Amino acid sequence: MIGFDSVRSISFLRLALAAFVLSSLGSGLAHEVRADDMDDAHVKYRQSVMEGIGANMGAIGDILKNGLVLPGHVANHAGQMADSSELIAAAFKQKTKSTQTDAKPEIWKDWTQFESAIADFATAAKDLQKAASGPDASAVMPAYKALGKSCGGCHKKFRKPKEESFRKMNMDHDHK
Numbered sequence: 001m002i003g004f005d006s007v008r009s010i011s012f013l014r015l016a017l018a019a020f021v022l023s024s025l026g027s028g029l030a031h032e033v034r035a036d037d038m039d040d041a042h043v044k045y046r047q048s049v050m051e052g053i054g055a056n057m058g059a060i061g062d063i064l065k066n067g068l069v070l071p072g073h074v075a076n077h078a079g080q081m082a083d084s085s086e087l088i089a090a091a092f093k094q095k096t097k098s099t100q101t102d103a104k105p106e107i108w109k110d111w112t113q114f115e116s117a118i119a120d121f122a123t124a125a126k127d128l129q130k131a132a133s134g135p136d137a138s139a140v141m142p143a144y145k146a147l148g149k150s151c152g153g154c155h156k157k158f159r160k161p162k163e164e165s166f167r168k169m170n171m172d173h174d175h176k
């Protein structure tokens, strides 16, 4: 005969089970949310690294295009970019699901080629650093242009063009 107590303890067991299932579902969900946050954090970091590189390139442009007399500055900015080149592979290594990015899936499909685009960029940055530290001022502009080409060499294959940028998509979305 099932007494009142056993009915109670069965319902208690069911409740406990339901609570357990719910809490594990909950923590699974929390895990997923956290993974998405981490994806966004990785993507933001990559973009910050690129913005640093972009700022150095812009600073060199300011100097060269306007003929500013700032001895050592071009070499310094080029050196900073050579240093930053060492951050790119690790910054991009992790495949992410974030949509707030212009990184193309080709990066992870053709990782070796992505790495060689990094190497080309590093070489071009060091070449500019050397040219800007050397006695031949006429070597600086060509080295700066070659460095610019190395950005394009990577962006062309591995970064979404402006028309397809997530920033544009975000804006289109906001305006609807």
Ligand code: HEC
Binding pocket: 043, 046, 047, 048, 050, 051, 053, 054, 057, 081, 088, 100, 101, 102, 103, 104, 114, 117, 118, 121, 147, 148, 150, 151, 152, 154, 155, 158, 159
């Ligand atoms: C090895 C590949 C590679 C090289 C070399 C490279 N970039 Fe990038 N860059 C990328 C990728 C990929 C993105 C897109 C990142 C994203 O949106 O997640 C990017 C994004 C950027 C951005 C936008 C950052 C943002 O906030 O969205 C700037 C600015 C930039 N790059 C400048 C440069 C400049 C300037 C150079 C050369 C001096 C350069 N990059 C060299 C791969 C590269």
